[in-house]
Amino acid sequence: MTVVTTPEGYLIVGATLFRDGIYNYGAYELRRMGVPIEDRVPDNAIYRVYRDPKDIFDEESLKTFELIPLTVRHPKGGVSAETIHRDFRGIVEAPVVQAGHNARTNVRIMHKDGIAAYKAGMRQLSMGYTSVLDLRPGRTPSGEPYDIRQTKNVGNHAAMVPAGRAGTATLGDIQMADKSTDVVDAVEHGKVKQQLEDARAENDRLKKENDRLAGEVEGLKGSQLSDEDIQKRVDEGVKQALEDMKTRETVLERTLKMAPGFKVQDADTVRSIMVAGISAQRPDLEINDSMSDDRVAGIFDGIQVRETPRVSSISSVRIGARRTLQAHAQDQAPTFNRLKTLVR
Numbered sequence: 001m002t003v004v005t006t007p008e009g010y011l012i013v014g015a016t017l018f019r020d021g022i023y024n025y026g027a028y029e030l031r032r033m034g035v036p037i038e039d040r041v042p043d044n045a046i047y048r049v050y051r052d053p054k055d056i057f058d059e060e061s062l063k064t065f066e067l068i069p070l071t072v073r074h075p076k077g078g079v080s081a082e083t084i085h086r087d088f089r090g091i092v093e094a095p096v097v098q099a100g101h102n103a104r105t106n107v108r109i110m111h112k113d114g115i116a117a118y119k120a121g122m123r124q125l126s127m128g129y130t131s132v133l134d135l136r137p138g139r140t141p142s143g144e145p146y147d148i149r150q151t152k153n154v155g156n157h158a159a160m161v162p163a164g165r166a167g168t169a170t171l172g173d174i175q176m177a178d179k180s181t182d183v184v185d186a187v188e189h190g191k192v193k194q195q196l197e198d199a200r201a202e203n204d205r206l207k208k209e210n211d212r213l214a215g216e217v218e219g220l221k222g223s224q225l226s227d228e229d230i231q232k233r234v235d236e237g238v239k240q241a242l243e244d245m246k247t248r249e250t251v252l253e254r255t256l257k258m259a260p261g262f263k264v265q266d267a268d269t270v271r272s273i274m275v276a277g278i279s280a281q282r283p284d285l286e287i288n289d290s291m292s293d294d295r296v297a298g299i300f301d302g303i304q305v306r307e308t309p310r311v312s313s314i315s316s317v318r319i320g321a322r323r324t325l326q327a328h329a330q331d332q333a334p335t336f337n338r339l340k341t342l343v344r
Contacts, residue, residue: 010090011115015107017065017096017158018127020053022146035133035148050138050146056153057098065127065155066094070107072117072160078128079157089114092158107158117160128157248273255280257305274300281305 004012028043037047055061069079070090079087090109097104107125109115134149248270255262255273259280267273274296275287281303287296 008110009115011109011118012093013107013109013118015092015105015125015158016099017092017103017105017125018051018056019102020051020056021101022140022144023049023051025049025148030148033133035135047148048144048146049133049148049150050140050144051150052140053098053101055149055151057103061153062096062098062103064153065092065096065103065129065158066105068092068155069157070109070114070160071128071157072114072122074126074128074159074161075157087157089117089160092155114160122160122162124161124163126159126161127155128159129153129155251277251300254300254305258303271296278303 003014006012025047026043027037027041027045027047030047031037031043068091069084069088070092071079071087072089075083075087077083089111090107093106093108095105109118131150131154132152134151136149137145137147138149139145251270251273252264255277258277262273262276262280267276271293278285278287278296278300282299285299287299
């Protein structure tokens, strides 16, 4: 999993917290936990302690490992409100989830000492927790014998250590054997559930879009345009363009009579050209945006033009219009060919 550095400089690292199965404990370790080991048993005697998946991956148990402090090595006596200021190096994020034989999540390393330890190579984890021990020996479902069964684990802290008991409890890019861990490795900041819900929603949206497009394709199958239809539409477009240009030229010519100082670049629509002419002849009239185009055109047509000597000629405007029209007409053949290509 990629290590993310936040704007604050924290490190967000993928983490395996613990695994199920059998762990070896020395008699001296169990004595320190208060387990009643007989005096005749030497300290170096090994006891096989079984972590049953049904126990350690219990939903309530996993929740106790969420949002617990991250430390560098195990603090004596665990972490409490009185010692958090001394031991805190980061936090175990939520959710903690089962991934095959492991419990997985992300860890946020926040303190400079924790970041330094990680960069120096301290990549293994060891959990600090309390549990209830069943001292009755037994066998695992696969037939392996054990001496003690560990149940009801409650997390207290996660410690960065040079070497952990599990060996597989590590930070950083972890190579997992179980395919189900692929889902967990894809989590950003541990939000597995949200990512799955988002993916389902996106999948539903894509299905609906696919159905809509399939319907459009079916509709188009029976409505493809022939070459004649395409040419007819092109011709209609050219005809409309010619009519629009003729109207603009007529309005522009009249406006130049009404407002000799008017410049073509001062207006980009037929309405704005009309307004320029009206304002020059009837400055007392207020033309506002609420007036319809038809009303503006009526006012424009109804004004008796008081002609004044013209500074400019309409000929340059006409020449420009003709050139534009010629270029437009020349463009129609390639446009026609492109349309034919699209519908075939």
